[in-house]
Amino acid sequence: MGTAERREREKEYRKQMIIEAAEKVIFTKGYEKATMDDVAAEAELSKGTLYLYFKSKEEVYxxxxxxxxxxxxxxxxxxxxxxxxxxxxxxxxxxxxxxxxxxxxxxxxxxxxxxxxxxxxxxxxxxxxxxxxxxxxxxxxxxxxxxxxxxxxxxxxxxxxxxxxxxxxxxxxxxxxxxxxxxxxxxxxxxxxxxxxxxxxxxxxxxxxxxx
Amino acid sequence: MGTAERREREKEYRKQMIIEAAEKVIFTKGYEKATMDDVAAEAELSKGTLYLYFKSKEEVYxxxxxxxxxxxxxxxxxxxxxxxxxxxxxxxxxxxxxxxxxxxxxxxxxxxxxxxxxxxxxxxxxxxxxxxxxxxxxxxxxxxxxxxxxxxxxxxxxxxxxxxxxxxxxxxxxxxxxxxxxxxxxxxxxxxxxxxxxxxxxxxxxxxxxxx
DNA sequence: CCAAAAAATGACCGTTAGTCAGTAAATAGA
DNA sequence: TCTATTTACTGACTAACGGTCATTTTTTGG
Structure with missing residues (x-):
């Protein structure tokens, strides 16, 4: 039953997707101007979800x-x-x-x-x-x-x-x-x-x- | 009529007082943690007044x-x-x-x-x-x-x-x-x-x- | 098919920079 | 000294944002 392993992989994948979205937003608008809502929108996730993967905006950066x-x-x-x-x-x-x-x-x-x-x-x-x-x-x-x-x-x-x-x-x-x-x-x-x-x-x- | 000149001096004096208050607060708590309300309280002025002398928090710093x-x-x-x-x-x-x-x-x-x-x-x-x-x-x-x-x-x-x-x-x-x-x-x-x-x-x- | 677990949501909260309509104080002319 | 006018000050309010959490949706395993 490799379900747990697959879930692990998917979780890592999501995290990478968030990082990519953050990169787009932050590298465009700058760290201060970029908001977590921006990142969430870019990642097509809700803001709350970001905080399941990262504990703060700084951690994302x-x-x-x-x-x-x-x-x-x-x-x-x-x-x-x-x-x-x-x-x-x-x-x-x-x-x-x-x-x-x-x-x-x-x-x-x-x-x-x-x-x-x-x-x-x-x-x-x-x-x-x-x-x-x-x-x-x-x-x-x-x-x-x-x-x-x-x-x-x-x-x-x-x-x-x-x-x-x-x-x-x-x-x-x-x-x-x-x-x-x-x-x-x-x-x-x-x-x-x-x-x-x-x-x-x-x-x-x-x-x-x-x-x- | 040296009133205008005296007022000028007093304005400069106030500005210095604000700077001193800001120094106390910011050097104690750090720039990020220090709030304009803190500075206002320390200077014994209202926050609005700070903005008559400085156009932003950054300008104060x-x-x-x-x-x-x-x-x-x-x-x-x-x-x-x-x-x-x-x-x-x-x-x-x-x-x-x-x-x-x-x-x-x-x-x-x-x-x-x-x-x-x-x-x-x-x-x-x-x-x-x-x-x-x-x-x-x-x-x-x-x-x-x-x-x-x-x-x-x-x-x-x-x-x-x-x-x-x-x-x-x-x-x-x-x-x-x-x-x-x-x-x-x-x-x-x-x-x-x-x-x-x-x-x-x-x-x-x-x-x-x-x-x- | 269903109950339990995991993942995701978005309305909500607290905080804070900055604003502005209203008030108080100082000034200058009579 | 009284008063109109300018100047200085106030603090309640707004908008924006980071972060939270009760609720909903999806997935899983039997």
Whole structure:
């Protein structure tokens, strides 16, 4: 009697449908403007049903954050695979993050939303936990490629792999965030194009990282 | 007949009183949890009156952002005054930003809120405009000390003062943001103390900046 | 076919940002 | 000092939204 298993699958399917509906609505109107009634209508369900699958609006959004984080981690893994040494892999991760920011701005927004959240790993919010683990995995990959760079000599000695990974993560998020919110003003008031600033960031960072 | 002038002063005074009340309430309960009724009660005014002085809750909060930005800019100016050369001044600005983050976490939060806002300099929001100008002034100071460092030889050639100022602003905000939201997890899951990461950031950055 | 369980519904609730018609206070002219 | 007018203030009210729950509909297993 595989009924229970089928029900499980159907439940998971419904959940995915809700996530897709939420994605459409939230990525169009933005998190604040999007209402749970909008999502319910898009999913062709009643609002009450949404709350059988997610315990709050935030939890729904965190499902999108998780999707984004998974996507990013996969992109990192793929980008790293082709590169010859540690430093190139670090660079590839950086470029991938920038590409992610450009190609999936909505997911990037979602990730920034998560970054703004104070982690509460004791909370009941399953999504938050999963997202944290996903980001931890991405960070592990990042750390390991820096270690590789130390071993193969492409990265200068006396950098700490774990701290550097965290540092570059924070730094690049900050720079992209600055550009995302103030990009237009950058062009008009500082004569700096967003693109230029990003290139400058890469140059600056790799100057500090490479051996010799 | 100085009546009009006195009224002007009194109006400004009321506005300041409202800002003080908002500060108490918002810094205690947080922006989301604080209600306009709370602020009104604290200011001993009716809610309607608040809306004669500010056009929205966000506008009230932006007044706090502006206060924070002014404070930060003053701290920068003071910190820079005592230093002997450009590189030291840059370092002093960095350390001041970190101190600001530690000593005025509520104002720092407010600044992050502003950083997350997409600038709209055409909007009617006077506060946003003022805040932007304040931050632009801080940035000018930052740019000028980097130029000073280039002239006095403490900072390596081929750094661009304007881009570097923007870059360091974005980078440091990102790192502090990471620590603010994920600091506890950093300690538990990555064996990195927030303090360490900040020191590492400073070291890493000045390695990339200094001459030779 | 039926009773029990599971899933879904949507009217309803509490809260809160923002409004506005009405009231109170201050001002200026006589 | 009295009064008309402008200015400042009030708080009941509205609209909107996140979240709940008693009720209904659908599915399941015998």
């Amino acid at each position: 965190l499902a999108l954050v998780l999707k984004g984080m998974k996507l990013l981690r996969e992109m990192f893994a793929e980008a790293v695979a082709k590169e010859p040494n540690g430093l190139c892999k670090v660079r590839a991760i950086g470029e991938t993050y920038i590409r992610f920011n450009r190609e999936y701005p909505n997911y990037y927004h979602a990730l920034m939303f998560y970054q703004g959240l104070e982690v509460n790993l004791e909370s009941e919010a399953a999504m938050e936990l999963k997202t944290f683990h996903e980001s931890k995995d991405a960070m592990k990959l990042f750390t390991s490629v820096i270690e590789e760079g130390l071993k193969d000599g492409s990265i200068r000695k006396n950098v700490d792999s774990e701290k550097t990974a965290l540092l570059l993560w924070g730094e690049s998020s900050g720079v992209l965030q600055l550009i995302a919110s103030k990009g237009h003003a950058l062009t008009n008031h500082f004569n700096v194009e967003p693109e230029e600033l990003i290139n400058y960031f890469m140059e600056f960072t790799f100057h500090a990282l490479k051996a010799d | 932006l007044a706090l952002v502006l206060k924070g930005m002014k404070l930060l800019r003053e701290m920068f100016a003071e910190a820079v005054a005592k230093e002997p050369n450009g590189l030291c001044k840059v370092r002093a600005i960095g350390e001041t930003y970190i101190r600001f983050n530690r000593e005025y976490p509520n104002y720092y939060h407010a600044l992050m809120f502003y950083q997350g806002l997409e600038v709209n300099l055409e909007s009617e929001a006077a506060m946003e405009l003022k805040t932007f100008h304040e931050s632009k002034d801080a940035m000018k100071l930052f740019t000028s000390v980097i130029e000073e460092g280039l002239k006095d030889g403490s900072i390596r050639k081929n750094v661009d003062s304007e881009k570097t100022a923007l870059l360091l602003w974005g980078e440091s905000s990102g790192v502090l943001q990471l620590i603010a939201s994920k600091g506890h997890a950093l300690t538990n899951h990555f064996n990195v103390e927030p303090e360490e990461l900040i020191n590492y950031f400073m070291e890493f950055t000045f390695h990339a900046l200094k001459a030779d």
